[in-house]
Amino acid sequence: MLALIIATLALYLPALLWVKTSSATRQGRRAQAAAISAVDALLPQTQCGDCGYPGCRPYARAIVVQDAPLNLCPPGGGATVRKLELLLGKAAQYAPPPPLPSAVARIDEDACIGCVKCIVACPVDAIVGSARQLHAVIPEYCTGCKLCLPPCPVDCISMEPAAPAEAPDLQRRPYAEAHLHA
């Protein structure tokens, strides 16, 4: 009888251990995904890539998984660094990122073919125009994220320094804030 019990345990123990381990792994993965989402929610969501990662969530993932520095997001500035520090229990460990030069997108109206691709790409609705009409940027709304540049098939969008009248203090503001003003 004892031999039978031992034989049964030997048969099923690896399976039981595997179930336990994979359940713990699943819980770990869920906790990690939740942490990444919490960090991501504090980032500006302009997806500009200035942090060195291909978007806000990849940077959030690097913060959680690879312990990446908290001050790599210039659009977020010092305010975002403080929020991240608070969330992750790392108070006052990081200096604010250096501010980016104020820049706005400009469209060469002579070259624009009115394809609308830049409007689709702009996360803050800073471009006006319609199909086969020339397009223009509303500088006060432009956060300088450069997301409209790659989709333009004729390369007629460029980044230029913002003039004082173009409210440079609002440059690079977070996506949600920019939407409130839009």
Ligand code: SF4
């Ligand atoms: S907004 Fe910040 S976190 Fe998001 S892609 Fe740009 S630099 Fe990275």
Ligand code: SF4
């Ligand atoms: S650079 Fe300005 S116009 Fe271009 S996508 Fe970003 S906010 Fe919109």
Ligand code: SF4
């Ligand atoms: S993507 Fe370029 S060509 Fe197309 S509408 Fe915008 S500025 Fe014009």
